[in-house]
Amino acid sequence: MADAVTLTDQVEAYHSWKKELVRNITRYRRWLQFNELLEGDIERHLQRSIRLLVEDELTIAFVGEYSRGKTELINALFFAGHGQRLLPSEAGRTTMCPTELFYDRHARTSYLMLLPIETRNGAMSLQQLRHESGAWETVALDPADTETMAATLARVAETRTVPRAEAADLGFNDAMLDASPDDPTQVLIPAWRHALISLQHPILERGLRILDTPGLNALGSEPELTVSMLPSTQAVVFLLAADAGVTASDMTIWREHIDTRDADHRAGRFAILNKIDVLWDDPSGSDHTGNAIERVRETTARQLGLGMEDVLPVSAKQGLLARIRDDDGLRRKSGVAQLEELVSERILGRREQLISGELVSDLRSMIRSNQAELENQQASLAAELELLEAQGTDRQEIAELAEKTRHDYDFFNRRLITLKSSRRLMASQGDMLRRILNPERFEQHAERTRQRLEGSWTTPGLASAMNALFEVLENDFNNLMAEGRRAEKMVGSIYRRHTSGDDDRTLEPVPLRLGRHLIALRDLRSRADRFRRDPRSLLMQQSRLIQQFLTTIVSEARQIIHRTMQDIDRWPGEALMPLLQHTQQQKQRLESQFQRLRHIVDDEKELKAEADKLRQQRGTLDQQLRVARKLEERIAPPPGAQLP
Known part of the structure; x- marks a missing residue:
């Protein structure tokens, strides 16, 4: 199987596991109902478990200084199937505002929503503005028309020319802004504060959410991004330039916005040394290039406090070309195949463990508790039956x-x-x-x-x-x-x-x-x-x-x-x-048992008939216990995951 399919297969397998688990929770609910064990609190608990599975999302943030190739890497990893760049990532046209890519499973449509930069002057947070549709400019997207969709999505790179004072009022650091080519008293700022892109894409439909962030200037000027959004993402992919390693501005982003003790990032933090293709034509040869890249990897891992396995050399540009051309050799050389494996095995695998561990253990514990109750009934019926069948009773x-x-x-x-x-x-x-x-x-x-x-x-x-x-x-x-x-x-x-x-x-x-x-x-x-x-x-x-x-x-x-x-x-x-x-x-068990015994005492002819009923009930209990044990086996973590 080609490496390019690995990530898609992993996401699809995880989605299939969740669907099957939802079906088994539904079966478990019916089993509880049949055995008169379904209480209101249990039903609400099961509904919450199903809702958790259905609404589960994994957010991966791509973070790095300006022009490190974040958007190009997203194109290579997720959107190469369109045969071209879907998101703007070529020179001079790159993401200017924080952008979230996902699939809106409620609206079930593809669209681009853009929040004007002027909303920074308002009193509402980004979280609040998400529920204010009138504050956004919305454009429908047609997934079947790649050319038009790419042209529409290029709007996330739009800029505005404003006086320096206005840029400062909007929270931008003047030293990090480009001057207007027509008027040095004015500067270029992003036209949009935030972008939401809903795409009908197989991986996004399965609950993957991507956060594409601009450089340090945007990180510093949008506190909600650094205070709330970035810390709550499950995984961070941090992009660096392979020929420069960790620069001062890179280290600022890492220390102030990623490597903080209050961040979540439970599925991992990973550093990507991008643009290794600029080193491929070194006159000293491929061995020299490979050794140079390894030295940068080692230095980067040491500076960021990461393991070597968490630092990958990649060429997003060549990886995108390889995916478009279906060139497996170039894909492997670009490092994108190895990055796909990392996302698949490390990030998605860790997320699977996080969601499945507590949920599966909890459900199994409930089923074992139910089994214990039925086993109590079984023992009680056995004692009754033994008494009724005993000679001389x-x-x-x-x-x-x-x-x-x-x-x-x-x-x-x-x-x-x-x-x-x-x-x-x-x-x-x-x-x-x-x-x-x-x-x-x-x-x-x-x-x-x-x-x-x-x-x-x-x-x-x-x-x-x-x-x-x-x-x-x-x-x-x-x-x-x-x-x-x-x-x-x-x-x-x-x-x-x-x-x-x-x-x-x-x-x-x-x-x-x-x-x-x-x-x-x-x-x-x-x-x-x-x-x-x-x-x-x-x-x-x-x-x-x-x-x-x-x-x-x-x-x-x-x-x-x-x-x-x-x-x-x-x-x-x-x-x-x-x-x-x-x-x-x-x-309930004792009430049923008492009614049976009183019936036998009151009617001497009922002894044999009652014994037959008890044997039938024992058979039903045996069958229900087998079903419960089967359910316990079916409610399992994803393949390869371990229960805590």
């Missing part, structure tokens, strides 16, 4: 067993009543948590911060106001964590009180997991500190600095609060779920 023994069953049933019925009362207590715990942290309280903090910022006349005053916001938010979170620990301790005592020593398995409460949100807040605070200390921020007009802080940092904090509230709203209903389900199922 008298009705007194059956009556005594019925009485014991009734006693056990009463025990679980009382436990269930108590647990339902405890659930009401859990609802009040949720209310208490929501009083400590809620959107209204956050907006009060944000408004006080805005007022303090606008009332500050000095840089230290601005810094104090920004820090004050995080101080009050961390204080709220610390109070929330403390109250959450008390609530979890209360839940733990409920489990200990209601878990008898003869339970066949240990029941564990569902954890609240608030700590991850506090970590996210602290990570945001460190990014806010870098934003505040950035020399570009210090040179901004005060009004613009305040606006960028509110639309970027505060908006990101608002998202953290939103995610925290989702967990707070969900947890009170789920915390007792395993114990409630176990108790409900035991109660």
Whole structure:
């Protein structure tokens, strides 16, 4: 199989695995329903699992200084099948604004959306503007007409000529702008602030999302890109020039925007030494060229703190030509084939493990729990059947067993009543948590911060106001964590009180997991500190600095609060779920057993008929257990992935 197909095959295999897993979750739901084990909380949990699989996306960011070949590499990796450059990447026509490539699975159409650069003067963040269709210029794309589509997409390279003062007002560093060839008092700036490209492309349809970023000037002038978008991408491909290695501006991008402790990048960071073809014609020969490239690889890996396997030499231009011409030798020589393998095996493989590990383990744990319940029923039926089939069994023994069953049933019925009362207590715990942290309280903090910022006349005053916001938010979170620990301790005592020593398995409460949100807040605070200390921020007009802080940092904090509230709203209903389900199922099992035994005691002729029914029920249980075990086998991680 040609290397060019490797990436597509990997994405397709991952997509097929997700589709099959969704089918198996649906089968599992039907199995639960058949066995009367489907509770409302379980159904909601399964729906969330399906939604996670359906909406799953992997974002790879291509980052580097201006003219490092980021867009050309994207063309070579993903769009060579069009037989030409799809995105503008030739000299003088390159991406000027952050651009996201994806497939809109809701609209199911291809389009280009462009956000005018003037929106930087507004009060809305990029995240908010995504929902304001009127703020964007939208152009439909026809995937069947490559020429027209490429011409339309070239608009992401459009620039505008503006006075230097206007460029400064929009957040650009004058030293990094090109002067207008017609008027040196004016400069060229990007016409667009952001671009969204929905393309009906096989890999994008499968959930891959690509973030193409301009150079250092754009990174520094669009804080939301560096505070929110870049840190949240799962993987970063960092482009460098093979003949220069890591320059000072490259290192600035790496240290300030990529290699930060608060970034996600769980699927990896990789450095690409691009444009190795400029070294191919060295008069010293190919061996000399190869050794030179290896030395640059070693130096780059050392400077960036990466392993050698994470630094690849590539020629995006030659790779694109090789893909267009279907020249396997040139594709291999260009390094694009090896990069495809890296994206396939390292980035996509890591993403598969991240999504599949917890989800698959969780589903398997639920199925094993269900199996345990059915095995309890199986053991109970076996004991009953043994009693009914025993020679000389008298009705007194059956009556005594019925009485014991009734006693056990009463025990679980009382436990269930108590647990339902405890659930009401859990609802009040949720209310208490929501009083400590809620959107209204956050907006009060944000408004006080805005007022303090606008009332500050000095840089230290601005810094104090920004820090004050995080101080009050961390204080709220610390109070929330403390109250959450008390609530979890209360839940733990409920489990200990209601878990008898003869339970066949240990029941564990569902954890609240608030700590991850506090970590996210602290990570945001460190990014806010870098934003505040950035020399570009210090040179901004005060009004613009305040606006960028509110639309970027505060908006990101608002998202953290939103995610925290989702967990707070969900947890009170789920915390007792395993114990409630176990108790409900035991109660139902004992109720059925008691009814059967009382029927036998009341009607002497029913002994043999009831034994036949028990054997039939045992057969049904055996069949359902086989189905459950098969489901457990089918709900598996992707091929080659390992469960944690």
